[in-house]
Structure formats: structure tokens, C-alpha cells
Amino acid sequence: MSAGLNAAVNDHETTDVEHTRQENEHLLSEIAEFCNREDRANVENILLLGKVGAGKSSIVNTIFKAMSGKYFPKAKAGKGLSTKTICLERFKSCGVAKEDIAEHRSLVKGILHRLPTIFDFSGIEDNDSEEIQEILELLLGGFIQPKTSLEALKSLQKEHYVGALKESIYTVSRPEWKITHVVYVHSCRETAAGSLIQCLHKVLNTVDPKTAQLIYTGDVHVVMTKYDLVKQHGQYDSADNETISAENYKDVVKDIAAAFSIEGSLKDNMTQWTSYTDKTSSEFDNPLIDNTALKLMRRIVAPSCPRIEETKAVVTTVTKMNLMFKKWLRKQNFTFTQLLLMTVLLFLAIIMFVLIKYPLWPMSIEGKNEALLDEILDLLGSPDCKIPEVILLVGRSGAGKSALVNTMHKVLTGKYYLIAEPGSGDAATVTTTLNWYDNCGVLPYRIADESRREKMLNKLNLFPHILDIAGLPDENSRKLREIIELLLGGYIPPGTSMLALEDMQKTYGEGGLRKVFKKPERKWRVTKIVFMQGCIDAAIAKNILECLKDILNMYDVKTLKKKYQCGLFVLITKYDLVKDSNDANLHGVSKDKTISLNDFETVEQEIAQQLSFKGVIQSKIIRWVSLTDNVGLENSYVENSALSFLKKMIEPGVPQAENTRQVIGIKQRIVLETHRFGKQIIFSIRRLLPGDDVTTRKYNIRGSLVFTRLYVIFPVQSFRPMVVP
Numbered sequence: 001m002s003a004g005l006n007a008a009v010n011d012h013e014t015t016d017v018e019h020t021r022q023e024n025e026h027l028l029s030e031i032a033e034f035c036n037r038e039d040r041a042n043v044e045n046i047l048l049l050g051k052v053g054a055g056k057s058s059i060v061n062t063i064f065k066a067m068s069g070k071y072f073p074k075a076k077a078g079k080g081l082s083t084k085t086i087c088l089e090r091f092k093s094c095g096v097a098k099e100d101i102a103e104h105r106s107l108v109k110g111i112l113h114r115l116p117t118i119f120d121f122s123g124i125e126d127n128d129s130e131e132i133q134e135i136l137e138l139l140l141g142g143f144i145q146p147k148t149s150l151e152a153l154k155s156l157q158k159e160h161y162v163g164a165l166k167e168s169i170y171t172v173s174r175p176e177w178k179i180t181h182v183v184y185v186h187s188c189r190e191t192a193a194g195s196l197i198q199c200l201h202k203v204l205n206t207v208d209p210k211t212a213q214l215i216y217t218g219d220v221h222v223v224m225t226k227y228d229l230v231k232q233h234g235q236y237d238s239a240d241n242e243t244i245s246a247e248n249y250k251d252v253v254k255d256i257a258a259a260f261s262i263e264g265s266l267k268d269n270m271t272q273w274t275s276y277t278d279k280t281s282s283e284f285d286n287p288l289i290d291n292t293a294l295k296l297m298r299r300i301v302a303p304s305c306p307r308i309e310e311t312k313a314v315v316t317t318v319t320k321m322n323l324m325f326k327k328w329l330r331k332q333n334f335t336f337t338q339l340l341l342m343t344v345l346l347f348l349a350i351i352m353f354v355l356i357k358y359p360l361w362p363m364s365i366e367g368k369n370e371a372l373l374d375e376i377l378d379l380l381g382s383p384d385c386k387i388p389e390v391i392l393l394v395g396r397s398g399a400g401k402s403a404l405v406n407t408m409h410k411v412l413t414g415k416y417y418l419i420a421e422p423g424s425g426d427a428a429t430v431t432t433t434l435n436w437y438d439n440c441g442v443l444p445y446r447i448a449d450e451s452r453r454e455k456m457l458n459k460l461n462l463f464p465h466i467l468d469i470a471g472l473p474d475e476n477s478r479k480l481r482e483i484i485e486l487l488l489g490g491y492i493p494p495g496t497s498m499l500a501l502e503d504m505q506k507t508y509g510e511g512g513l514r515k516v517f518k519k520p521e522r523k524w525r526v527t528k529i530v531f532m533q534g535c536i537d538a539a540i541a542k543n544i545l546e547c548l549k550d551i552l553n554m555y556d557v558k559t560l561k562k563k564y565q566c567g568l569f570v571l572i573t574k575y576d577l578v579k580d581s582n583d584a585n586l587h588g589v590s591k592d593k594t595i596s597l598n599d600f601e602t603v604e605q606e607i608a609q610q611l612s613f614k615g616v617i618q619s620k621i622i623r624w625v626s627l628t629d630n631v632g633l634e635n636s637y638v639e640n641s642a643l644s645f646l647k648k649m650i651e652p653g654v655p656q657a658e659n660t661r662q663v664i665g666i667k668q669r670i671v672l673e674t675h676r677f678g679k680q681i682i683f684s685i686r687r688l689l690p691g692d693d694v695t696t697r698k699y700n701i702r703g704s705l706v707f708t709r710l711y712v713i714f715p716v717q718s719f720r721p722m723v724v725p
Helices: 002-035 056-068 103-114 130-141 150-159 164-169 194-204 246-260 263-269 287-301 317-330 336-357 365-380 401-413 450-457 478-488 498-508 512-516 542-552 597-610 614-620 636-650 666-688 694-713
Strands: 045-050 089-091 117-120 181-187 219-225 270-272 390-395 435-437 465-468 528-534 567-573 621-623
Touching (some): 002 103, 002 287, 045 056, 045 130, 056 089, 056 103, 056 117, 056 181, 150 164, 181 246, 194 246, 219 246, 219 263, 219 287, 246 270, 263 270, 270 287, 365 450, 390 542, 401 636, 478 512, 478 542, 498 512, 528 542, 542 597, 567 597, 567 614, 597 614, 597 621, 614 621, 621 636
Parallel strands (some): 045 117, 045 181, 181 219, 390 465, 390 528, 528 567, 567 621
Antiparallel strands (some): 435 465
């Protein structure tokens, strides 16, 4: 009888498990349907927030298992008061890659790029302070980039002041980092973190004074972790002795619900959660745990209240002044004289407003930048600009080549993205391949300002292409000249590894690359060379400069034309480190590595002397500052310098000679070799015949002409070419 009862219980449990698996398949179908709906423009960004040891990283691993069908510890999970997550971790597509998906989760492959992104942050102490509030505002607003350490943020606050992170350091928000859902993670064994919850409420209730709308519109969902430790629920098996009674669990839930004001909607706003751990593993395949994770994901991707896009300011500065004036006017009792005086003052204010709007004094830096951009667009639309310029950036490691690419992209789009990975002069180069940036790396949808986008759209395909190569050694070797020649001629395709080119030269010797890269591409042919030299570098890369001069002086022996018709320019970078320059607006915050203006001008003069730029320094040598942490990512004066550089790159220069006919053919070469050989014979005879006086020399020279005439009779092929000493 007992055996029959046990069999019946096992059959019932098996039925429940199968039912749960079927429900999980249905949940996956719903998630896929929600992810592919047309009104879902962007994927959701989920921030896991909670105290240390709440189980945030375990939630990431559990969601990964539920979506992929396989368990991998993608996030490092800690225990209790210790934490493994020390920085902001970003898990795109819930951390799931195509290779991770099990066969029974094939449905996920079709929605992989549409799955939410999870941000796992370090555990935050239960504290309602201005420091924590500032960090939460930056997190929700998408200002803090992944891999940023919480301790580093706190150190910056202590070193400077609370508010410095928002005002000066993290000033650019990225749309792909903005949080849309906050998942507050709380362990059922811990008491409610009232102070942290109150701090989160303050941030979420922050109102924009201009639009009178909430700044952060992220939904909040509560996850009560370690539900397997609650006695008498009977769903999961846990080997942990630190259990909690059902009554104590209800008290914790009640406190959390009261703190978030969700007492009447716990089913929609709170999840009882159990993560995959060593104590609940069941070989890391428990359909009940998967079911909870899938329900949470369905809750997040399901349609919700439409989010308000950027709206027009309601309370503008003019409106506020108008309201204040009316309020003040109601409290006054003016005489006729006072009203007349006020009218005169109002008239003067109107005059001042007109002068401000249409100034008689010099244009502001922002106005100059817009005027420069208009000039650039006019140049691109002129007949002189038929095809885009190709700019090759040359210099040693750490000269600032990649930083220039990022700066140009920010100036043209208004958004700062690291489309080129910048390095440092103290470390090895970051750029190891031949990176090609079409039209300065600008894409239409990246241009933030709509009016600028419309203005640039028709001429965007004429903006210069930028070719960024790895930092070069300071040498003037034949191997380096071979690589640069192939780059200038458009032979090497973008994406080619510079290390691979060097290895081929070591293996096959000099000239081996010419056998591999035989066919040039017109689009890749370089028209401008920009040599970049850091002003604080120990020495000028004179050998690279000499190498460039030698290459640009080469000519084609058949056409007698210059082989490479490229304009050469010099950018002396890191001008923000010149401590006593006249451009105060370009000064950086760094005080460790600086250089005096005299030393900077010495570098400028030495480069000008080596390249024979003495009389054209201002048009050939440019003082450059990139948008970096030293000067900030928003600097109108840096943008002005960048636009001036771009204008110089597309301005009409020396006309380039088209493909001309061959001047030195086979016939001409025979005549020249014959002439050279005859001169050699005359020189040799003059040395052999005696006589020092003028008369004897004349006789000897006339006699030697006989030998010259005899020489012409013989075929040229019978003589070897000789070099006249």
C-alpha cells in the first residue's frame, strides 16, 4: 500500500513538472511576441539595485539559464555581506549569445537582438545621502559607462565635492545606457532597507523644472530573493540551515510593500524569487525556477504606459520672468511718473535685446562654429570637391590619432562615441589594424540636432574618409617605406592588421608585400597626410618625417611626375597641456604633464625646419586639442579648432596632375643610355691622352670624337650601362 502511494505521488510530481515546462514554452512565445511588436522601438534596460548579498548577480545567471536553456555563471555571485560585483556590469541580450542557446530554446535565436539589457551594479549600503542620490541619478540617466567602479565614484566625490560627477565628469548621456526598469532586489532574510528605498524614491520623483515632468521614468519592480529559505512553501529544496518562518517572511514583504506603496498590487509588482545556486541546483535545471524568471521577463517586455519623448519646455526663462513681474506688479501702486520711467526702461530693454540677438560686436564661439560648418558644406558642394578626400593619420603611439577621430565624430554629430579606441603615450598602441572611417565615421542617424542633420544629409557622402593606422616606430627604413607607399597608393584594404604586414616582411623580406597587394583601389588612394606629434613627447619623430619626405619626393621614371601627389600637414597635439598659452579656453585640468609655451614653439619650429615649412607654419602646422577627460567632452573652442582643421583638409590645394602619357619609353631610354655611354668614353680618353695645355686638350677632344662616332655604329645591347663618376 505504501509503495502504491509513493508511486502515485511521483506520478503527480512528474505531471506538475511537465505542466510547468509547457507553461515555460508558452511564456517564451509570449516574450517573443512582445519583443517583436512594432511599437517597441528600443530594448529595455534593467538596473538591478539592492544591498550587498541580496542576490543580484544570481538573478542574472538565473535569467540567462531560463532564456538560453543552459546554465553558465555569467555574473560573479558573492555570499552574504561579501560582493563579487565591484563595478557596473552590462549584459546585452540578458547575457545570451547565439552559441549559448540550447536546442529546446531555438525560439530565442529569433529575438536575441531584441532581448533586454541587464545592468548589474555593486551592492549599495542602506543610506539616504546626497552621494548615493547623485550616483543613482547618473545610473538612471545613462551617464555612467559599464565597468565603472562604485568605489571610484565615491572617491571622486570625496576628492572633489558632491555634485562634481554630474557637473563636470559625467556630462554626456548615452541612450543605450538609460534605465527603463529598476528591479529592486531584497533578500527575505534581511530587514527592509528603508533609507535606500527612500533615496530611490527621491530620484524617481525628480521633476524637470522646465517641462514640469519626471526626469526618470523607469518602472520599479521588487524581487524578493532566497524564497527557497522560507519554511512551509514546499516548492524548492534547500540545504541551507538559515531558514525563515512564513510569518517573518510576511512581515518583511509587508514592510517592503509599504515602502514602495504597492500593498494592493503585490502580484504585479513583486516576485518571489529563487535563484540557481549550489543549494537549489537540481543539476541547474528546475522548471519552477525557470518559470519565475520567464514571468519576470514577460512582465518587463510587456507593453506598458507609453513613455514621453522630449517635450517642449513649459516654464521657460521668459515665462518665469513674466510671472515674477506680474506677481510683483500686483503688489505695487504706481504713479504716472513711475509708469513713464518703467516704459522708458522697457524700451531700453528691447533695444538691448535686439543688440544681443543681432550683435554689433564679434560673433560668439558657437556662432563661429555654425558659420564654419556652413563654409565646409559650401566647399563640399563646389565643383572642386568631386570625390571625398582620404586623410592618412601618421605618427608614433600615443600621438592622439584615435582621439582625433573621436573628436571629429563628436563635432559633426553632437554625440561623443568611442568609434576609435584611444590609447596612451605611456603604453603600447591600441590601434593595431588599418581602420577606415567613411565620411569621418558620421552616419545620418547619429547626428543629434535635426536641423543640422537635414543640412548635412545631401553632402554627407563628400565628407573626408579617415585612415587610422597603428603607431609607427621612429625609423626611416625600407620596410616602413614599403608599407607607407602601399597605403598611399590605395593597395592595402581597410581592416588589414599592421602586425600581419610586419610579419610578412620578416618572413618574405622587403618587397614581398608588393607581390601580395598588386591592385590599387581608387577609393583608398590617400590625398592628405596628417603627421601627428605630441607636444609633450620626449623627442620629435624626425625619422618618420624624413621617411615621409623621401616618399613624397619620389617620381615615376616613365612620366617624370611625382609618384604620390599628397598634401602634407602637421598636427601638434595635446595643446591643452601648454600651461602659459594665450588660448585659456583650451587649458586642461591636468597639472602633471605640462609644457611651457616656449618649449611648444621650439617643437613647432624644429618640425617646420625639417619639412621646409618655415614661411607657411600657420597653414601647414596646426595646434590641436582633442576632446578628452583633460578638457571635457563639451568644449566649443575645441570644436572650433576641429572644424577649422576639417575646412583646411577640403580646401582646394595644388591641382593634381591626371594620368599623363609616357615620356621615357624604350626608344628614349636607348637614346639616353647611348648618350651616357658616349660621355663615359670621352671622359676616359681625356684621362689617357697626354697634354696639359689648352691647344693639346682641344686636339685630344677632337680626336676622341672619332671614337664616339664609331661607338654609335655598334648595337647598344653589346655595352653594359656605366655610371659617370
